[in-house]
Amino acid sequence: MTDRQKLEIFSEILRYRTVSRQPGETFDMKPFMEIAEYLKKAFPQVHRYFKREIVGGGSLLYTLQGSDLSLKPFMLTAHLDVVPADDGENWLEPPFSGKLRDGRIWGRGAIDYKVGVSGMLQACEDFLEGGFRPDRTLILAFGHDEEVGGDTGAAEIVRTLTDRGVSLSSVLDEGGYIYSYPWMERDAAVIGLAEKGYLTLRLTAHGVQGHASVPELNTAAGSLCRCLAELEKNQFTAKLCSPVKMMLAATSGILRESLVTHDHSPTAAEIMQTIEQWPSGNALIRTTTAITMIRGSSKENIIPAEPFALVNFRAVPGDSSLDILNHVLCVAEPLGVDVQYEDTNQIHEPSGIASMETDEYGAIEAAIRGIWPDITVVPGIFPAATDSRHYCKIADNVYRFEPVHLGKDGLGALHSEGESISVEDYLNAISFYTVYVRSVGAV
Numbered sequence: 001m002t003d004r005q006k007l008e009i010f011s012e013i014l015r016y017r018t019v020s021r022q023p024g025e026t027f028d029m030k031p032f033m034e035i036a037e038y039l040k041k042a043f044p045q046v047h048r049y050f051k052r053e054i055v056g057g058g059s060l061l062y063t064l065q066g067s068d069l070s071l072k073p074f075m076l077t078a079h080l081d082v083v084p085a086d087d088g089e090n091w092l093e094p095p096f097s098g099k100l101r102d103g104r105i106w107g108r109g110a111i112d113y114k115v116g117v118s119g120m121l122q123a124c125e126d127f128l129e130g131g132f133r134p135d136r137t138l139i140l141a142f143g144h145d146e147e148v149g150g151d152t153g154a155a156e157i158v159r160t161l162t163d164r165g166v167s168l169s170s171v172l173d174e175g176g177y178i179y180s181y182p183w184m185e186r187d188a189a190v191i192g193l194a195e196k197g198y199l200t201l202r203l204t205a206h207g208v209q210g211h212a213s214v215p216e217l218n219t220a221a222g223s224l225c226r227c228l229a230e231l232e233k234n235q236f237t238a239k240l241c242s243p244v245k246m247m248l249a250a251t252s253g254i255l256r257e258s259l260v261t262h263d264h265s266p267t268a269a270e271i272m273q274t275i276e277q278w279p280s281g282n283a284l285i286r287t288t289t290a291i292t293m294i295r296g297s298s299k300e301n302i303i304p305a306e307p308f309a310l311v312n313f314r315a316v317p318g319d320s321s322l323d324i325l326n327h328v329l330c331v332a333e334p335l336g337v338d339v340q341y342e343d344t345n346q347i348h349e350p351s352g353i354a355s356m357e358t359d360e361y362g363a364i365e366a367a368i369r370g371i372w373p374d375i376t377v378v379p380g381i382f383p384a385a386t387d388s389r390h391y392c393k394i395a396d397n398v399y400r401f402e403p404v405h406l407g408k409d410g411l412g413a414l415h416s417e418g419e420s421i422s423v424e425d426y427l428n429a430i431s432f433y434t435v436y437v438r439s440v441g442a443v
């Protein structure tokens with residue numbers, strides 16, 4: 001197949017409006033059924049050799065049995081669903097056009113994460129055509145609701161595999177990319193070894209509803225605001241988990257000139273103090289506190305009886321949701337503010353830290369170096385969450401790397417308006433997945 005044909009297939013995949021909906025909204029499953037049919041046509045070898053199942057109503061699970069069944073299978077995962085693109089008013093090309101322009105392919109999902117779906121399937125199509133068959137069983141898992149938690153997609157795939165007694169040696173997911181942090185001189189390839197935890201707490205203050213013309217000297221809303229201000233003042237202690245420690249050590253050579261003092265290279269403590277000034281740096285070294293919703297009364301002249309705020313926390317490895325709750329209780333209780341879990345189904349502890357001493361880590365590193373010989377490869381952590389939160393239950397190690405340049409926006413490029421990927425990145429992604437699968441799949 002020519003590069004041009006491969007690009008056309010990717011463009012077509014971007015045209016399906018596989019938008020995931022928030023809980024309570026109805027999922028339009030038609031585009032998911034249509035894209036599944038299209039994939040059959042676009043990748044005939046894959047559909048000939050892999051077993052394909054539809055799981056959870058719209059997720060796709062592909063299995064290519066290896067010749068050595070004593071080896072644990074390995075998984076590559078991506079997701080079919082995308083976040084909404086509104087009316088696409090601020091896009092150069094319409095969000096579901098898949099248009100090729102200026103050396104880039106434009107479309108919602110180009111980075112997050114149809115490059116994975118399309119790139120992984122294309123890599124498999126290519127190696128099957130070339131006659132390669134893995135010794136180790138290869139599983140591809142494409143969820144249909146990753147953007148809203150993966151509770152019917154990835155979670156159901158995990159149940160299916162668990163029922164079959166499958167335990168994975170590894171999973172390769174998104175969550176690490178090629179990008180730079182504000183304190184770095186140039187891009188690094190970040191392989192995510194862990195992802196942060198997730199917890200939202202509801203803080204409620206109690207008072208008496210009243211008329212704004214005769215307020216008490218201290219109102220419930222005042223207590224709530226004092227509590228929120230105290231929380232921002234009392235941030236969690238910075239913690240250097242091992243991947244971040246290694247990342248900082250490995251990137252000390254590409255620190256911005258202005259950060260390098262002349263008498264010595266900066267210590268870890270000095271780097272921590274420097275990078276916490278940037279949100280993306282702060283997120284690497286501590287459990288973050290984000291006040292996201294505040295609600296008082298419904299009218300300007302009503303004093304609220306029970307104002308509340310939602311505060312979202314992302315725990316670094318080493319902190320737990322219980323640590324967060326205790327920290328918040330210490331701040332809130334003296335101010336008369338109640339603390340409750342907002343949704344116990346949406347509490348996620350930080351993931352375990354994947355090992356760097358495996359064939360898989362070596363294969364990711366080698367594949368990156370083969371394609372981009374000059375790039376610094378570093379371990380890191382992903383501050384958000386992916387379907388891996390489900391897969392980590394059945395895998396020895398979960399690695400997060402998507403072979404794509406995010407540019408100067410860094411992680412901000414995900415879900416951005418005008419999502420696009422360079423033609424070069426897409427074709428390199430196919431090579432990356434091919435090298436990775438051939439390396440891990442052959443023993």
Ligand SMILES: [Zn+2]
Binds near residue numbers: 079112174386
């Ligand atoms: Zn994603």
